[in-house]
Amino acid sequence: MSRTLDHLLDQNVAWAAERTRTDPTYFLRMSEVQRPEYLWIGCSDSRVTANDVLKLDPGAVFVHRNIANVVHTSDLNILSVLEYAVDHLQVKHIILCGHYGCGGVERSLSEERGALLDHWLQPLTMLYRKHRGCIEAEGAHRVDRMCELNVEMQVRRLAATPIVEKAWSRGQELHLHGWIYAMHDGLLRDLGPHLSSRIERDALPTIDERALRPVTPQSMRLRQAIEVFSATSA
Ligand SMILES: [Zn+2]
Numbered sequence: 001m002s003r004t005l006d007h008l009l010d011q012n013v014a015w016a017a018e019r020t021r022t023d024p025t026y027f028l029r030m031s032e033v034q035r036p037e038y039l040w041i042g043c044s045d046s047r048v049t050a051n052d053v054l055k056l057d058p059g060a061v062f063v064h065r066n067i068a069n070v071v072h073t074s075d076l077n078i079l080s081v082l083e084y085a086v087d088h089l090q091v092k093h094i095i096l097c098g099h100y101g102c103g104g105v106e107r108s109l110s111e112e113r114g115a116l117l118d119h120w121l122q123p124l125t126m127l128y129r130k131h132r133g134c135i136e137a138e139g140a141h142r143v144d145r146m147c148e149l150n151v152e153m154q155v156r157r158l159a160a161t162p163i164v165e166k167a168w169s170r171g172q173e174l175h176l177h178g179w180i181y182a183m184h185d186g187l188l189r190d191l192g193p194h195l196s197s198r199i200e201r202d203a204l205p206t207i208d209e210r211a212l213r214p215v216t217p218q219s220m221r222l223r224q225a226i227e228v229f230s231a232t233s234a
Helices: 006-022 026-030 050-054 076-088 103-108 116-120 122-130 132-136 139-159 162-169 198-202 207-211 220-233
Strands: 038-043 061-066 093-099 175-182 187-190
Touching (some): 061 076, 076 093, 093 139, 103 116, 122 207, 132 139, 139 175, 139 207, 187 220
16 A cells, blocks of 8 residues: 555646636635635535535635534634634624534434543533433434434524624624535535524524424425425416
8 A cells, every 4th residue: 555645646736737727717816815705514524525515616615524513612623713704704604514324423322432522422412312202203313313403403502602692793794504414315404593693593492492393404406396386386
């Protein structure tokens, strides 16, 4: 096995050449100051990459990823990213995106303990234990249900950070979104909640209430199909 990764460096040369051929000013534009409108907080899973699933070029989305897309309010990494994105880049939207079949979420439902990862996943484990009955009632969908609940919980935690609170207090436009991605069809689902102010945040049902009332999030493709059906049957 080679100690170096020359094949990846070769691919990089080919990629840069292809980009320049199809778009001669691409790297000139990329070398300018970044002005992304979106902050993406997602899972470290190698199959969920923000730019790809959003079909956005580099420069359009600021990204933070960790296992199971957890917002720990003592995590200097996520807080630094959040502060920079909100205060300096002035992103208008924060997308908290989970995904179905998340290995981190699945681990939080198991009895395995002892790894550092289990400390990281503790908020999920606590939520699961509190609502074990209704999550287990989902049977084969128990992990996916927990993936959805995790997104909803993390949006709430994000909305409670002083960084987001201060932005709203000074009248800065900032919208939070909870989405979930499915590997099997490549589609994002808008799960919610959508939050644009402290008033909206404070009016939200608690995560414990939400655990008792599951909803099926819809992809844009399904929403479009429903709209077409409604228009033709009206
Ligand atoms: Zn994951």
